[in-house]
Amino acid sequence: MIHHHPADDLLLGLAAGDLTGGAGVLTASHVESCAFCRERLRTLEVAAGMLLEDLSPAALSADALARTMAAIDAPPPSAATTPGARLPPAPEGMKWPRALGDCTATPWRWIGPGMRWSRVTVPSDPAAKVFLLRIGAGRKLAMHTHAGMELTQVLYGRFHDGRELFAEGDFDETDSTVHHQPEVLASGECICLAYVGGAMVFKGMLARTLGALMGM
Template identity: 40%
Template sequence: MSARHAVSDDRLIAYAAGTLSPPEAVVVATHLALRPRSEDVLRALTHVAGDALEDLAPEPLSADALDQALARAEADGGEAEALPPLNDMPELPAPLRRYALGPWRWMGPGVRVRDVLGPRDGDCRVILLKIEPGRSTPRHTHGGVEVTCVLSGAYATDDERFDVGDIEEADDHTLHQPRVVSSEACLCVAALDGQILLPGLLGRLMQPFVRL
């Protein structure tokens, strides 16, 4: 895994501080479970963030601070191994085995999506995306943030390849069309804010039928 396919420092610091949105925290926890060496980076960033917090003036907690803390604790996979799995996919990494799953839904030829019934943050939620070998998603951009971690298989965009444990961080400036380049299906977990957006006239015609 190259550095550019690891979680960004900003997201890791937010994760360590408990301020990352709960859906994104689920994806980051999954990445850390697949790439234990990233824990060393997390510990270093946590130390730096802790030193920075000591220099800040105290601020009152928000009204929903407890709810956010509980959601963050739920998203953290640290104790997930001790909990019985709540879904029918025992092959999933520990942070995902503690959540129930919705049914598979068709998104396009060779592409299916399944809701992870875990924490939400407004329109941001967690999904599983499974793409068969040789298939790709529609070319799209995003209405918000999309943070994706590869669980099995591999996919490529125009100029990058993402393998197991790799993270792709996308937003409304990203236009891509992930295509599976492995001999097995590619399974990913993603925190998705809003819907993907299909460019062009054809995309606008297809948009009502392509929803995650």
């Protein structure tokens, strides 16, 4: 049962095609696993289509037809672009979101006892700060806040950050008004996909140093 969902502005951006890069990947990953948000997205897409019908026609570029036909004739994506083909190993029974199909990621890297991370590269925005975090049962991240928006999609397991419990499929959006310390439940490890729109502001010196090394 999914209890936490993206805000309407994120879904509206996705429906309009304006939400790209890290935020787009995070939001699309949630929509894949959430029937409720898929229906919300369809409603917003219908509304956007109705608005388009009221717009005045615009002239196309001279090569618009040629570019469209070239895209239609392009070969299908190779197996290398399927989710998981260029991502670190996932636990048995877990599948990577299709939204990560064009992304690449580093192998799992150690950041502390029972904690690993992987940097994800989004082709449409290579500079976007997108990460996979794999945290062991009972482990917790350092206390922190955010200099900008942070989006988190739970892919596997559960954690509690002092505000709410977030389980598989749940989505969280935080900013500088939130100070939290996510802690994974003792029942098993947790894997999250995260996008950081600004720097994460850690409380401790060691955590700040690790965050800087990770590009967080």
